[in-house]
Amino acid sequence: MSDASCRCFEPLPRDRWAEHPHFPSQVLLLGSHENFRRISKALLAAGVERRAGLSSAASLEARQRMFDQWQRSMRSHEHYEEHKLYPFLRHRFGVSTDPLERGHRTLHKIARDLRGAATEGEQARWAATMARFDVVLHEHLRDEEDLVIPCLLALEPREFNTYYHASIGELLATPSCGASLHG
Numbered sequence: 001m002s003d004a005s006c007r008c009f010e011p012l013p014r015d016r017w018a019e020h021p022h023f024p025s026q027v028l029l030l031g032s033h034e035n036f037r038r039i040s041k042a043l044l045a046a047g048v049e050r051r052a053g054l055s056s057a058a059s060l061e062a063r064q065r066m067f068d069q070w071q072r073s074m075r076s077h078e079h080y081e082e083h084k085l086y087p088f089l090r091h092r093f094g095v096s097t098d099p100l101e102r103g104h105r106t107l108h109k110i111a112r113d114l115r116g117a118a119t120e121g122e123q124a125r126w127a128a129t130m131a132r133f134d135v136v137l138h139e140h141l142r143d144e145e146d147l148v149i150p151c152l153l154a155l156e157p158r159e160f161n162t163y164y165h166a167s168i169g170e171l172l173a174t175p176s177c178g179a180s181l182h183g
């Protein structure tokens with residue numbers, strides 16, 4: 001791979017992503033992230049309303065059920081990231097995805113705490129833990145987008161198409177910047 005290709009993930013500020021010719025077709029994960037932010041905010045608001053005594057707010061049990069259902073789709077999103085997107089980006093651009101993987105682990109830990117609060121019927125602890133989850137989720141999504149989006153936008157449509165359809169095994173078998181950078 002040429003040096004010119006290796007340089008192609010130069011930082012691209014967030015406020016310029018939408019002007020890029022490969023936006024939005026190559027950054028569909030932004031849609032999933034917006035959904036995650038919306039669901040997290042809704043669960044957070046329901047927990048606060050319940051603590052304020054609003055009888056229309058969802059019960060703790062119902063909120064935890066919604067959270068668990070949401071987490072199943074988030075886990076499959078993370079599985080895709082950790083088993084295809086991240087290995088590809090490490091290989092193609094030589095970037096580190098360790099902080100992002102740590103972000104997933106931190107979210108899983110808070111999710112376990114949340115489940116514990118629900119099991120013990122602790123409204124206040126549930127709301128405080130949900131607030132913590134929301135903060136860490138927002139930080140993770142921001143950090144992930146800041147690393148991943150400029151890389152995905154930098155791919156020529158033909159290469160993006162190959163990335164999209166090929167298996168990770170096939171992608172890792174092609175020459176890459178990551179390989180050349182790491183000797």
Ligand SMILES: [Fe+2]
Nearest residue numbers: 078081104144
């Ligand atoms: Fe992620």
Ligand SMILES: [Fe+2]
Nearest residue numbers: 029077081144
């Ligand atoms: Fe993600």
